[in-house]
Amino acid sequence: AQKVTQAQTEISVVEKEDVTLDCVYETRDTTYYLFWYKQPPSGELVFLIRRNSFDEQNEISGRYSWNFQKSTSSFNFTITASQVVDSAVYFCALSEVSGSARQLTFGSGTQLTVLP
Amino acid sequence: ETGVTQTPRHLVMGMTNKKSLKCEQHLGHNAMYWYKQSAKKPLELMFVYNFKEQTENNSVPSRFSPECPNSSHLFLHLHTLQPEDSALYLCASSQGGENTIQYFGAGTRLSVL
Secondary structure, three states: OOEEEOOOOEEEEEOOOOEEEOOEEEOOOOOEEEEEEEEOOOOOOEEEEEEEOOOOOOEEEOOEEEEEEHHHOEEEEEEOOOOHHHOEEEEEEEEEOOOOOOOEEEOOOEEEEEEO | OOOEEEEOOEEEEOOOOEEEEEEEEOOOOOEEEEEEEOOOOOOEEEEEEEOOEEEEEOOOOOOEEEEEEEOOEEEEEEEOOOHHHOEEEEEEEEOOOOOOOOEEOOOEEEEEO
8 A cells, every 4th residue: 555654744944944844655556656735724735746756857946846766765845945935734645557546645744834 | 716616615514414515626627536634634535536427435434425416516415424524625626537636625624513
């Protein structure tokens, strides 16, 4: 069965600090997708990124960057120069392409608080 | 107008009430999902519909009854709920199966008294 672990339950940083959110996953498949979502206080999950298991290139989008390492089954998310608006719960998720477990499995989330 | 709209945003109901949650997507997607988000727990997938057909039911109690009349609308009918059913219920849609990007609504915050 697939599993996603976000060991950091809560993180607090001061504005302009860099912060990394960890995500470790388990899957038996060689083909799968990884996702990050942001959930602000309004409740809606906002899609941030999808990465397939064959693409290990790191990605940067503005202040956001993602480090995918298959060797350690990790897909970490870094916010550079954090801002108060980044305060939210961040979820990592895993989806397998084949097999009976076709669900999108979410981690338990990391509550990020950015203090002014 | 947001892509996925859920109503109501907040709902308080007694254990003997019957109520329905509504979800509407304006993205032209063919798959829709119901998730339950309880405090301190990961999101739990409840139901999946592809082209109006239910393809997943993750052992959800029968007091939750989904309905998908068309690819744009999804309902969750609630009856004789328990206090432990209090949670945020999120609807999502995607173009294709679970490996595609799912877009979420803002959820319905349900309190069962």
